[in-house]
Amino acid sequence: MSDSDQYVAKKGLEGVVFDKTTISHVNPAEKSLYYRGYPVAELAANCSYEEVAYVLFHGELPNKEQLSSFSERERAARELSPQLLEVLQRFPATAHPMDAIRTVVSYLGMEPDFAGVETAESALEKGLLLLAKVPTAIAATQRLRRGEKVISPRPDLSLADNFFHMVFGEVPAAETVKAFDGSLILYAEHSFNASTFSARVIISTQSDLCGAITGAIAALKGNLHGGANEAVMLMLQEIGSPERAKTWLQEKLAAKEKIMGFGHRVYRYGDSRVETMSRFREQVAKQYGGQKWVDISEILQAEMISAKKIYPNLDFPAGPVYYLMGFDIDLFTPIFAMARMAGWVAHVAEQLSDNRLVRPLAEYVGPAPRSVPPLSDRD
């Protein structure tokens, strides 16, 4: 028996422990999630996204001075270079914003601020620049596609306030911004999910931060991962009314279709973040008159659990939250990406701090060895 006969494939790497991490702990049995030991619901209730990005980057929550220096650096880096702004304006009008920001991050990798060999330290330095610049690029894509002028960032505003300012030209009520900021915290990190794993694989070859994040954005885009928050809203719109929800779902399940925003590779009995995000959904539904979306969502959720024992994931309540706040549907996954930037950067730095090339094996199931026939002998 040869070595390779012992290789048995684990489809989707299900159940495979790829490495150690100190960044976050997903505990499906307890239905809990901790960033650096802190329960995520507590972070969402008590901290700003900037504080959470800091703890993900550095391992400890910042004190006042540390937070103000971190925020100052983030606020000072929000502007895009005139060259990048020009490139962004030339993207096809039909481009999906996820493709646009994937290209923006790839472009940033060629700018002087991102040059040089990557180390854990340089990844955190440059990661702060990405945290600052990517929201600016996302906001610009919505405005350009709406035929509006791009709005420059304001350094006197928090990251969440400034995002609303850049997308809409105004900052909404404090409770709306708090819900948005909380949603960014819930989205900020989730262990070795597909996009984070992609970033770690890329950086493990001694590539660079922007390359790793470009790959992560590409992985996040798919409907089985981050793309689901957009798919959820399109599904709710297709259903249209609470009266149709149950029949719609039964038909889809009978046709063996996947229902977007439900199921999870790790959480089998519910996603730890859904309760907090559902509270944001109820809050913004009251503020903006969107009770219909809550009603449809609740019917789908109850039916999915009773018919299939499959629970909603974070993308399920997130879709209507962003919709009610006024964001275009194709901005939802880019918002997930700007939030996840903190986690991705922390993972790139962690991988670099104790790197080993990621290179799994394959179970070969192709033809047995054979000789190459001359072209004239082939059918």
Ligand SMILES: CC(=O)SCCNC(=O)CCNC(=O)[C@H](O)C(C)(C)COP(=O)(O)OP(=O)(O)OC[C@H]1O[C@@H](n2cnc3c(N)ncnc32)[C@H](O)[C@@H]1OP(=O)(O)O
């Ligand atoms: C923030 C995030 O990225 S969370 C994930 C967001 N993605 C989605 O919401 C997309 C919809 N969900 C899914 O496609 C899946 O649940 C995944 C990809 C997230 C996880 O999938 P896996 O761990 O591979 O589970 P798998 O696809 O094997 O499903 C197991 C069973 O549950 C069923 N199932 C899982 N999710 C769903 C769903 N959303 N709708 C209907 N059935 C489902 C499968 O059909 C399968 O049934 P079967 O055993 O009868 O064939």
Ligand SMILES: O=C([O-])CC(=O)C(=O)O
């Ligand atoms: O962990 C996963 O597989 C997907 C997920 O919920 C996330 O990335 O937030």
